Amino acid sequence: MTVIPTRRVLIILLTLLMAGGVGLWYWTARSESRHERYKTQPIDRGDIVQNISANGTLNPVVLVNVGTQVSGTVYKLFADFNDRVKEGQILVELDPSLFQAQLHQSEASVLNAQVALTVAQNKMARNVALKEQGFISPDALDVIVQQLEAARAQLAVNRAQLARDRTSLNYTIIRSPISGVVIARNVDIGQTVAASFQTPTLFQIAKDLRQMQIDTSVAEADIGHLHLGQTVNFTVDAFQDREFTGTVEQVRLNPTIQQNVVSYNVIVAVSNDDGVLLPGMTANVRFTVNQKKAVLRVPNAALRYKPSGDDADAAMPSAKPPGKHVLYRLEDGKPIAISIKTAVSDNNYTEVLEGDIKEGDKVIVREVGEKGEKSGSKLRFRMF
Numbered sequence: 001m002t003v004i005p006t007r008r009v010l011i012i013l014l015t016l017l018m019a020g021g022v023g024l025w026y027w028t029a030r031s032e033s034r035h036e037r038y039k040t041q042p043i044d045r046g047d048i049v050q051n052i053s054a055n056g057t058l059n060p061v062v063l064v065n066v067g068t069q070v071s072g073t074v075y076k077l078f079a080d081f082n083d084r085v086k087e088g089q090i091l092v093e094l095d096p097s098l099f100q101a102q103l104h105q106s107e108a109s110v111l112n113a114q115v116a117l118t119v120a121q122n123k124m125a126r127n128v129a130l131k132e133q134g135f136i137s138p139d140a141l142d143v144i145v146q147q148l149e150a151a152r153a154q155l156a157v158n159r160a161q162l163a164r165d166r167t168s169l170n171y172t173i174i175r176s177p178i179s180g181v182v183i184a185r186n187v188d189i190g191q192t193v194a195a196s197f198q199t200p201t202l203f204q205i206a207k208d209l210r211q212m213q214i215d216t217s218v219a220e221a222d223i224g225h226l227h228l229g230q231t232v233n234f235t236v237d238a239f240q241d242r243e244f245t246g247t248v249e250q251v252r253l254n255p256t257i258q259q260n261v262v263s264y265n266v267i268v269a270v271s272n273d274d275g276v277l278l279p280g281m282t283a284n285v286r287f288t289v290n291q292k293k294a295v296l297r298v299p300n301a302a303l304r305y306k307p308s309g310d311d312a313d314a315a316m317p318s319a320k321p322p323g324k325h326v327l328y329r330l331e332d333g334k335p336i337a338i339s340i341k342t343a344v345s346d347n348n349y350t351e352v353l354e355g356d357i358k359e360g361d362k363v364i365v366r367e368v369g370e371k372g373e374k375s376g377s378k379l380r381f382r383m384f
Helices: 006-035 097-133 138-171 300-304 311-315
Strands: 038-042 044-060 063-067 072-077 090-094 173-175 180-185 201-206 211-219 231-236 239-258 261-271 282-299 325-331 334-345 349-355 362-367
Touching: 044 261, 044 334, 044 349, 090 201, 097 138, 138 173, 211 239, 211 282, 231 261, 282 300, 282 334, 282 362, 300 325, 300 349, 300 362
Parallel strands: none
Antiparallel strands: 038 362, 044 211, 044 282, 063 201, 072 090, 090 173, 180 201, 211 261, 231 239, 231 282, 239 261, 282 349, 325 334, 325 362, 334 349
């Protein structure tokens, strides 16, 4: 009689127990996965808020670019970033040396023209007396008159040049056109600015940072839902836990077309009394166009679901009614097509107006087998 060692018997028994446990778990999981083939969600009542989302940039309502009308070298600076300035306050001075020299030259030209005019007037008086005595001809007197008028014209030209040079000298002192805050300073002492072709921007001054605006673009499909005075909610990245409000101030008529996509610029007025909003911040804008409270609603995923496999032909309706949507209610483990009429929708839910559906009904949102979630055990054996 052969005696089997005790250790070998224990190994065989443990192997059988493990195989039986794995098999039981496999069939149990498979049975449960077959039973839970569909993922459902009940019809309920709740609030639906329909929004239009857009991105925009915060800007001051009045932003003035301060430039220069003359060219020169920056001589002195009297303002810097974030400084508050008053209307007429000096911001920067350009080197006035060349303009002062030109002004002195024009002043000398005016004096020279005045002397020439005095000489011409005296000469005219003498020749008029000679003409009356018959010593000169009328033609000779006409030449003297021409010289007198030319002297007067030259004096007027020199005076105009003097006024021009005096104005150019005044332009070397650049003053603030408004009262506000310096947003940007684009020059330094010793820098040369040239105003030959276009006016260079030296400073940017915001009139009042307590009143700001959001410049945002809205697609043409959504622009019809907006109106003046509409309340707008928005957030900025700097204060993600805080929500700000504004109002639609203007919908500009000039469209922007990029790659056949039409959008319109919408201006949102924003109050910035506490000064936390800064120019250039990106605003995540949300326009509330419709809002319903305590309405019968269905998950949007249920409206997108379409049955597949063996149930596709049986559950699919013969014809979809116009203006309605089809969802699938789970009855006795099978999808049943239900036609409903919908209204307001947001990112998660859609309002149900009509249809053979009531609160508490379970509608199919997806199948367990979708996206790699096929029914059956997830157990995998590794062969050694």
